[in-house]
Amino acid sequence: MGCPYQRGSIENVNGLLRQYYPKGTDFANITQKSLDEAVKQINTRPRMIFDYKSSEEMLKYHVSTQNCEPILNDCVRHEPVN
Template identity: 50%
Template sequence: QWVIKDYQVGGELYKALPKRHKKRRKQRKYGDLRGKIKDRVSIHERPVIVEERTRIGDWEGDLVEGKKGSGYIVTHVDRATKYLMAQKIESKTADAFNKATLSMFMPLTPSKRLTLTLDNGKEFSLFSKIENRLKIDIYFADPYCSWQRGTNENTNGLIRRYFPKKTDFSTITDNELQKVVHKINNRPRKSLDYQTPKEAFSLDNVSGALGT
C-alpha cells in the first residue's frame, strides 16, 4: 500500500519492485512442422509445361484417410485429363504407398507417366524408389499449400461423396472401390469438352481430347 501511495505523489519506489516476466509463447514455424524429406525436389523446379496441362502424364498423388485404423486409399490423378487411379492400403507407410503406386503406374506406357507431384507426408519419403523404377520425375508441393495439387484435392472430394469421412475402409472391397473409380472416370467434364476422363486419357495428347 505504501508503494502505491508513494507512486501517487510522484515517488519512484515502484521501480524497486521485482518485475513479473510474461511467458513468451513459442512461435510455430510452419515450414518445420512436418519432417523434411531427404533429397526432395520443390514444385518450383517443376517444368512449366506441367502447369499448362497441355500434355498427358503429369500426375498428382495423395492419400484419402478412412476411420482411424481402417486403412487408406492411395489416389493419383492426371492433371490434364482428370483420369483417376486408386488403390487401398492398410497402413500409412512409405512401403505401402510405394507398392500401391508402382502397381498402378507400371501398366502405363512411359509417355503417360512423366511427373508426379506429392505433398510432404512421411509416407512419401521413399519416393526415389518410385523414380528409379518408373523413370518418373517427382516433385513436392510447399507445406500447407494443398491448392498446388488442386486436381487431386478436388478428385478426392468426389471420392468422399461415396466414402464420407470416418468411413470404415476395412469394410470396402477392392471391387467396390474400382466401381467408384469407374464412375468418376466415366463422368463427362466441361473442362474436357464434355468428354470423360477415360476417353481423354485414352488419346495420345490433350489436343485430341479437346478436339483442337
C-alpha cells in the first residue's frame, strides 16, 4: 500500500483528525464518546470532492441506489486489544 504520504486521501483524513486530536495526543485518555463525536463531525462535513455533500450522505446515497448494505453501522464497536 505504501507510505501514508503517498496517498492523498489518507493524509487528508489525518489532517481532519488532527483538528480534533493534535499530534502527540495520548488516546488512552480519550473517551469512546469523544472519538464518536469527532468521527460524526468529520463524516457529516460537506466535502468539495462530493459536490459539497458529506461522506455520510454519499454512503447513504450509494447504499440506497446499489441495493447493498453498509459494512459498518453505529452498533459496531472495536474493543482494545490487551
